[in-house]
Amino acid sequence: MALSGIEIFKLLPKTNCGKCGVPTCLAFAMSLATGKAELSVCPLVSEEAKAKLEAASTPPIRPLTIGAGERTLKIGGETVMFRHEKRFENPPGLALLISDLMTNNEVEERLKRFQELSYMRIGFKLRPELIALKCDSQDSGVFTALAERVQKESAAGIILMTDNTKIMSSALKICADRKPLLYAATEDNAEQMAELSKEYNCPLVARADGLQTLAALSEKLGQFGIKDIVLDSGARSTKQALHDQVMLRRLALNQKFRPLGFPSIIPAYAMAENPMKEALVAATFIAKYGGIIILSDFQGETLYPLLVLRLNLYSDPQRPLATAEDIYDIGNPDENSPVLITANFSLTYFIVSSEIENSRVPSYLLVKDTEGLSVMTAWAAGKFGADNIAAMIKKCGIANKIKHRKLIIPGYIASESGGLEEELPGWEILVGPREGAHIPAFLKNWHA
Numbered sequence: 001m002a003l004s005g006i007e008i009f010k011l012l013p014k015t016n017c018g019k020c021g022v023p024t025c026l027a028f029a030m031s032l033a034t035g036k037a038e039l040s041v042c043p044l045v046s047e048e049a050k051a052k053l054e055a056a057s058t059p060p061i062r063p064l065t066i067g068a069g070e071r072t073l074k075i076g077g078e079t080v081m082f083r084h085e086k087r088f089e090n091p092p093g094l095a096l097l098i099s100d101l102m103t104n105n106e107v108e109e110r111l112k113r114f115q116e117l118s119y120m121r122i123g124f125k126l127r128p129e130l131i132a133l134k135c136d137s138q139d140s141g142v143f144t145a146l147a148e149r150v151q152k153e154s155a156a157g158i159i160l161m162t163d164n165t166k167i168m169s170s171a172l173k174i175c176a177d178r179k180p181l182l183y184a185a186t187e188d189n190a191e192q193m194a195e196l197s198k199e200y201n202c203p204l205v206a207r208a209d210g211l212q213t214l215a216a217l218s219e220k221l222g223q224f225g226i227k228d229i230v231l232d233s234g235a236r237s238t239k240q241a242l243h244d245q246v247m248l249r250r251l252a253l254n255q256k257f258r259p260l261g262f263p264s265i266i267p268a269y270a271m272a273e274n275p276m277k278e279a280l281v282a283a284t285f286i287a288k289y290g291g292i293i294i295l296s297d298f299q300g301e302t303l304y305p306l307l308v309l310r311l312n313l314y315s316d317p318q319r320p321l322a323t324a325e326d327i328y329d330i331g332n333p334d335e336n337s338p339v340l341i342t343a344n345f346s347l348t349y350f351i352v353s354s355e356i357e358n359s360r361v362p363s364y365l366l367v368k369d370t371e372g373l374s375v376m377t378a379w380a381a382g383k384f385g386a387d388n389i390a391a392m393i394k395k396c397g398i399a400n401k402i403k404h405r406k407l408i409i410p411g412y413i414a415s416e417s418g419g420l421e422e423e424l425p426g427w428e429i430l431v432g433p434r435e436g437a438h439i440p441a442f443l444k445n446w447h448a
Contacts (some may be wrong), residue, residue: 003053005033011049012042019043034077036086038063060252060261063090064203066130066181066292067157073129075230075291076263081249084317091314092286094132094158094306095294096268100137100146107146111153113298118305122346123323126307128156132183132294133171135162140170148170151178159183159294165192176200181292183207183265184232187217194224203228205265210234211247215259222259227263230291236270238281242288249289263291275302286310303434320372321346327398328353331362338446339398340408340432341366342440343384345374351436359440364401368392375410386419393424408432408442 009029016024020041031037032053039053063077077089096114098107109218111131118127131150135143143162150158151174158180160171168182176297183191184207197204206221206229208214214233217333221229231248235241245264252261262363266285272278279302282293286309295303315321323344330353342352344367356363368389370378393399393407405427409417420429433442 003033005030008032008053011045011052013044013046015044017044026127034079038077038109049253059089060256061249062227062229062262064230064263066093066159066179068177069155071155071157071290072128073157078249078263078289079253081253083313084383087316087318088293088314091310092290093130093157093292094128094303094310095132095292096128096156096298097132097134097294098150099134100139100143100148107111107149110297111150114154114156117298117300117303119304120319121308121311122350125313126304126311128298128303128307130159130181130294131156132159132161132290135160135164135167135171138164138167140164140167143167144170148174151175154239155352157181158356159292163189164197165189168193169196172196172200172202176202179203181205181230181265183230185217185221187213190217190220191224194221194226197228198224203230204295205230205232205424206262207232208234211244211251212394215257218259218262231260231262231264233264236267238271238284241266241271242284245285245289256267263389265292265294266290267294268379269294269296274281275299278302279306282306283309293419322372323349323367325369325392327396327401328365328367329362330356330365331406333362333364333401335401335403336364337364337368337402338365338408338443339406341368341389342410343368343370343375345370345372345378348374352439355436356443360445361440361443361446363443364398366392366396366398375412379413379416384413386416386423389416390420390423393427406430410434433434 009026012025012029014025020028022028059077059079061076061078061213063074066073074090080086096110115293133146143175156176158175159182160168162181163186179202182197182202182204184205185206193204204226206217208217211233214231218229233244235244248260248264251257262288268278268281271281283297285293325344340363342348349367353365370383407427408430411432414431417429417431433439
């Protein structure tokens with residue numbers, strides 16, 4: 001039975017150190033009681049208290065990890081139905097499907113695309129995480145050979161897809177150190193799959209037709225000692241799958257129904273007959289509420305929009321995306337290159353840096369920490385004025401990189417030019433364009 005906020009508070013260290021992200025232990029206890037925080041963020045809680053608080057501190061949707069190394073994927077851990085209530089915690093993983101009936105060339109091309117389809121956007125590296133290996137051959141040797149090849153040629157997290165426990169066991173011996181996701185336990189093979197999951201310490205998919213049957217299967221796996229479970233409701237139409245996803249979330253969050261308090265997996269490849277529709281299906285379940293989405297193939301024109309959508313939905317709505325304060329070299333600048341400055345709102349940085357690249361004029365871009373605010377908002381808040389811009393110029397070291405003393409400021413803060421010249425004796429302050437689209441034409445007239 002879950003503990004109340006006051007009962008949890010009695011077990012906390014009561015230091016009000018703030019290291020958990022909230023100012024007091026009482027506030028942290030209330031967050032634990034409502035499932036909006038994890039006990040692991042408190043560095044001072046005792047082992048005895050941890051044992052007593054485990055039920056209260058576990059999020060309504062249990063978090064779990066798949067894979068190992070740089071592409072380890074964490075899913076679950078969600079605490080709200082809607083992003084504006086707090087935030088979504090762990091972005092869903094995107095998986096590329098590879099069948100063991102595909103030719104060597106097909107497998108090679110897919111592995112190549114998996115590696116190459118990686119993008120930088122506003123300071124974030126966007127890429128998929130998983131490869132789902134599907135045993136269509138029903139041949140242990142063929143499937144195991146594919147698992148071995150993927151493990152050698154890719155750092156991806158792996159999903160092993162077969163109901164045959166003997167074939168699963170054979171593949172697991174090859175790639176157990178990658179901590180793959182086992183897909184799937186059913187009513188018929190639950191005990192055998194649970195044994196494999198425990199032996200190799202791997203998360204396990206529970207697959208059943210309908211939520212009632214799925215809940216019973218999940219409880220059964222729990223009795224076998226399996227804690228890291230991913231749910232597949234068996235729905236293969238977008239309408240039914242969406243209904244199931246919403247119900248799973250409601251039952252876990254609102255009813256605290258533990259048998260369904262796990263992340264889910266969506267086989268989008270089975271719900272669409274063409275790549276564009278499949279991308280729409282995937283977009284639906286990035287928003288509502290897939291933990292892992294398996295696609296039949298990756299293509300840049302469909303994968304990139306999905307990665308950007310995922311980034312946007314899983315950013316914290318209460319914290320603007322921000323780029324680190326620094327000097328950014330664009331196009332190998334030298335001592336005669338122009339120096340521009342802007343705010344550290346990530347979208348501002350992305351637009352300005354892209355337009356500088358388009359100009360083909362090598363430049364230095366200074367990004368001032370404005371707490372994630374855009375140029376005008378930061379200026380109005382007193383975070384992007386002459387005094388704090390000058391302070392950055394003096395300490396960042398840009399003067400050691402250039403011969404000239406010219407600084408280009410955004411047109412929206414032209415009124416700060418006089419103050420900057422007073423704060424920075426010997427510097428010439430140039431007022432740049434208001435809009436990023438006008439930067440290339442402005443820079444083409446640059447003279448050091």
